[in-house]
Amino acid sequence: MSDDIHTFIDDKVKSHDIALFMKGTPDFPQCGFSGQTVQILNYLGVPFEGINVLASDELRQGIKDYTNWPTIPQLYVKGEFVGGADIIREMFQSGELQTHLTDKGIEVKQSA
Amino acid sequence: MPMDARDIEKLILEALPDARIEIRDLAGDGDHYAATVISEAFRGKSRVQQHQMVYAALKGEMGGELHALALQTSAPE
Numbered sequence: 001m002s003d004d005i006h007t008f009i010d011d012k013v014k015s016h017d018i019a020l021f022m023k024g025t026p027d028f029p030q031c032g033f034s035g036q037t038v039q040i041l042n043y044l045g046v047p048f049e050g051i052n053v054l055a056s057d058e059l060r061q062g063i064k065d066y067t068n069w070p071t072i073p074q075l076y077v078k079g080e081f082v083g084g085a086d087i088i089r090e091m092f093q094s095g096e097l098q099t100h101l102t103d104k105g106i107e108v109k110q111s112a
Numbered sequence: 113m114p115m116d117a118r119d120i121e122k123l124i125l126e127a128l129p130d131a132r133i134e135i136r137d138l139a140g141d142g143d144h145y146a147a148t149v150i151s152e153a154f155r156g157k158s159r160v161q162q163h164q165m166v167y168a169a170l171k172g173e174m175g176g177e178l179h180a181l182a183l184q185t186s187a188p189e
Contacts, residue, residue: 034164069160070167070174086183088157 005062011067013076017106018048020071021063026050033085034073040092045109046101078104115142115178120170127169128153138182146182155187162186 012019018041024030026038028049040050050109053072064070067081075082082100083091091097099110124133124147132149138144145157147166154162162185167174174181 055125068164070172083160084163086117087163090184 001061001065002058003096005065007060008059009062009066012049012051014079016049016076017078017104018101019050019051019076021053021076023051023052023054028062031052031072033071036063037073037075037085037088040088040097041056044092044101046106074087077106115173117142117145120145120147120178120181123171123173124149124166126170128165132188143178144180145178146184148184150186150188152187154185156164158183166187 009021012021018032020026020037020041021032022029022031022037024034026042029035029038036049049072051059053063060072063072063074067074069081069084071084073085073088075088077100082088082097088097091100101108113120117137120135123135124131128149128151130153131149133150134148136146149166153165157165163183166185168170170178170181
């Protein structure tokens with residue numbers, strides 16, 4: 001991975017409370033797994049930065065190397081990798097995601 | 113290219129010999145699977161670590177040959 005792309009990812013992860021690396025954009029997700037994760041975040045009413053990995057092949061590969069995680073979407077909260085689509089859905093259903101966000105000082109508008 | 117469910121199971125078992133594995137072919141296209149993996153090796157590990165162990169077992173097939181594998185992992189009750 002080039003230094004440029006690593007710096008780009010690092011900056012996104014660290015400068016946003018919630019960063020979601022996804023296929024497509026929050027308004028137009030281009031993969032069901034990314035779309036589902038966006039829906040969960042919208043339901044919880046938390047602001048997040050969506051980063052479209054389809055914008056560049058380098059980014060698409062770079063984000064997989066960054067956390068040693070082979071799939072997209074990837075959700076980061078306060079600079080920390082929380083999980084991919086399966087983990088986020090599981091955490092949302094059990095209420096853990098809401099707790100995790102609240103613990104990190106992010107206000108959640110809805111609790112499931 | 114699609115991947116056979118048995119190949120997925122074999123790769124996971126090579127890395128986690130005690131694993132109880134259940135794989136479902138979601139779309140019937142050999143490309144979208146859901147797997148439940150239960151192994152003692154997961155005990156005390158975070159979900160992220162557990163999934164990373166399964167991905168490591170799949171040796172790079174995940175995200176390549178294998179497009180979608182919904183994962184659920186846990187240690188035995």
